Amino acid sequence: MPSPAPQTSPLALLRDHWGHKAFRPGQEEIINSVLAGHDTLALLPTGGGKSICFQVPALARPGLCIVVSPLIALMKDQVDNLRRRGLKAEAIYAGMSHQEIDHALDNCVYGRAVKFLYVSPERLLTELFQVRVAKMSVGLLAVDEAHCLSQWGYDFRPPYLRIAELRALLPADVPVVALTATATAQVQADIVAKLEFRAGHNVFRQSFARPRLSYSVLPTEDKLRRLLAVVRGVGPTQTGIVYARTRRQTEETAAFLQQHQFAAAAYHAGLPADKRTQVQQDWIADRTRLIVATNAFGMGIDKPDVRLVAHLDAPDTLEAYYQEAGRAGRDGHYAFAVLLAGPNDADDLRHRTNQSFPPLDTVRRVYQALANYSRTAVGGGELAAFDFDLPQFAETYRIRAVDAHNTLRILQREGFVQLNEAVNSPARVHLILNHQDLYAFQVANAQHDLLIKALLRLHGGELFTDFQPISENAVATHLRRSVTEVRQQLRYLHTAGILHYHPRQESPQAMFTTPRFEASKLPIDQVRMTAARDLARHKTNAVAQYLAGGRCRQQLLLTYFDEADPAPCGVCDHCLAEKKAAQAATEAATLHEPVLQRLRQTAQTPRELLASFAPQQAAAVTATLRELVDRGELAYAADGKLQVPPPRS
Structure with a gap:
């Protein structure tokens, strides 16, 4: 069946609702593909405007757009943004009451003005949702963060695998648009297969290159002092994000920056909701210049003028690093992504990766403890969210916090448990x-x-x-x-x-995504766990290679994402060092004769020779001396002076 003609031109919708005069590169082609009724995979770099690629065609097509998204904070931000633009949107996610879910679904069935329904993947195939979706007039299915579909991706979510089942409940002519900022060729193929794309589907891929984002890895044994130098170099009035691994680290780093007269603040899930909101608002309004945060911060926040993203520790994957670093310079101006690397960081990262796969008896023990913590009986608890405090949980059941954290991630990846970040819901x-x-x-x-x-x-x-x-x-x-x-x-x-x-909700939450099992009978797929461990080690090695460098940083990232023959960026630390070396070599070549001429007149120590050149030429003169000595055109005398050796007979 041919796709219905757009009700309004995409460009007019963009201008009317978003105030933009033109689409960003790649957006219009993606939108036209969706409007033509083709299943479409869109790969756009971080900050490339993915949401426009499904929001505009959703408005241009008749019917409702169902948007599958894994992150509550991202859903809430997008729904709030749409409502501020006068567009009706609903959302269904963990933590909502049955009455709220029921009301939101009724609005989508009977409230014809509702254009967007955001839903978390685990809610898709509940009986309540299936009954209502059959009554909805659905015109488009959008899958955000589509890399979560693939077990080869960096954030696999088993509930995403059931999206294809949802397609079976929709009219055959409803297209699907899948969007992500991070996908290797293997992950792209997996997305197309798992979503059961139809013949004639389109894949649009922009280069992940960010021409004005300068990537650097700075070796250091004192990360706070090196961070201070970086911040001073970027400028005290510039906006930045500093990512830290732990809550304690965010607070200590923010306090250190404050001691050195920088407007900085810590942000993490352990802060009271009001405090988190205030810190975020102060940073967006430029009252706070530097926000020191754990890695959940930044999703869905549209602040284009971030000049610096610094990492105090290497992230677990290059996908995560690309997304987090990519929050700098979305306005297209020059920006910096700096990773501070200690001498043992690569080894520490490998150790953390090995730790992240605890033995099976630990997995079962943590699962049982979670059931006790939430007072969930065998066979019950499916999709019933409860407040969850990880430190309290670990202390109560005498489980090492690191084992609890890693095991819960395994249980989430296996599809038994869902952890939700702290979201301030009034x-x-x-x-x-x-x-x-x-x-x-x-x-x-x-x-x-x-x-x-x-x-x-x-x-x-x-x-x-x-x-x-x-x-x-x-x-x-x-x-x-x-x-x-x-x-x-x-x-x-x-x-x-x-x-x-x-009531107001401000705590992290957890829930069982299946009816609760007896811990001893938990159907863990050990083959899949072994594959996940091997994949994690592969990704860790890729991060270690990035830390080691030896090549343009952006080339390393783009090669990882399977871009063919990426050109050097010219602005990363490696490229700048090569440029500096080339300039020094060029300048050194022009100094050969002046240096030789002075030393033909009289032998001199290197210090004496340097004194006869301008201070800014010191590096080039030193390089020239080293080269001339290597070539045998200069030699050291017994007194340590340089001289031109006599010609050989």
């Missing part, structure tokens, strides 16, 4: 009585009247039509009550069936 309320019945309740229950009036005064009549974010603090201030009292009263009204109340 409290949400939906009034479920109509105006008349609510008024009758207020008259009969005067003790709740003031709270209901405060909710309506502060948040408006939209509380009757949809879940609305509320500020419990603002309500408490308005009523001159404590926040605890307000929350207690909201919980009562929820239980009484007056409203749906979902």
Whole structure:
């Protein structure tokens, strides 16, 4: 069946909703492929504008666009951005109440103005979702972070493998567009196969090269001092991100930078939600120049003028490094990606990789501990999210924190558990009585009247039509009550069936993505675990090769991503060193005769000779002396002076 004609031209939609005058390179071709009804794989570099490639054709086509995304923070950011542009969007993810999910799905079935439904992969094939999706008018399926489909990728998510089953529930003419910023040739082929792309599909791949991003690896035994030099070199008024491996490291590094008069702040999941939000907002508004963060920071944040991304430790994979480093210079101006390398970093990375695959009995023990922690019975708990504090969990069950962390990652990769980052979600309320019945309740229950009036005064009549974010603090201030009292009263009204109340959520969460097994019968695929371990070691070796260098840094990255014959970037540390060496060689060649002429007149020590040249020529003169000695045109006398040896007879 031919694809329906676009309702509005893509360029007009781009101008009307995003305010851009033209598409970025590659975007228009991808959009046209989707609008023609072709299954499409789009590989764009970090900052290349992937979301436009499905959002614009979704608006141009009739029907709803289902967007599969693995990260709650990314989903929330995109939904909020769409709503700010006047476009209706919904999202379904872990941590939402049944009522919220039900309401969001109803909006997509009956609310014809909804154009986007963001959904986490584990929610796709629940019975509730399948029943509703059959009633939706779906025009496009978008798969964001599509590398998660591939077990050869760096962030494999087993629930992604079921997306093809969702395609079977949609009309045959609904195209799929898969998008990623990081995929080797093997991963690309896997995406096309796992999504069951139809004949005539298109793959669009832009070079992952970033011409104005200077990659550097700086060897050092004192990373904080070297970081300080880097920050000073970039400039005290420039915006930057410093990535650290641990929460403690973020705080210590931020304090060090503050001591040296830099506006810096730490950001990690252990901070209170209000603090995280404030730190992020201060950085976006340039009140804070440097944010020192763990690697979850930056996803979905659109700040184009980041001039520096520095890593205090090597990341686990080059895919992760490319994404994180690529948050610098999205405005197209010159920027720096700096990796600080200690003398033992490559060995430490290999050790961490080996540690990340604990023995099977440890996997079963951690799985049982998680069941105890969440009080989940055998056969229950599927997709029921619960607050999860990893340090507390490890301490309670006397498990080494590193073993708990690594085992939970294995359980996630095997599809038994899902870990969700801390996302600051405000409290949400939906009034479920109509105006008349609510008024009758207020008259009969005067003790709740003031709270209901405060909710309506502060948040408006939209509380009757949809879940609305509320500020419990603002309500408490308005009523001159404590926040605890307000929350207690909201919980009562929820239980009484007056409203749906979902409390504020600011903690990391976990959930079982299958009904809970007996730990002794957990069906671990040991063949797949062995393959995953071998793949992790391969990726670790690629990072170690990047650290070692010996070649243009961008060439190393692009070769890893299977780009054929990439040209040297000219701006990384290796290329700049080669340029400097070439310039010195050129300058040295012009100094041959002046040096020989001086030494023909009188023998001199190197120090005496250097004194007769300009200070900026010192390196070139030294190189010239070394070359002339090697060639036998100069020689050292017994007193340490250089002289022109007599001609051989």
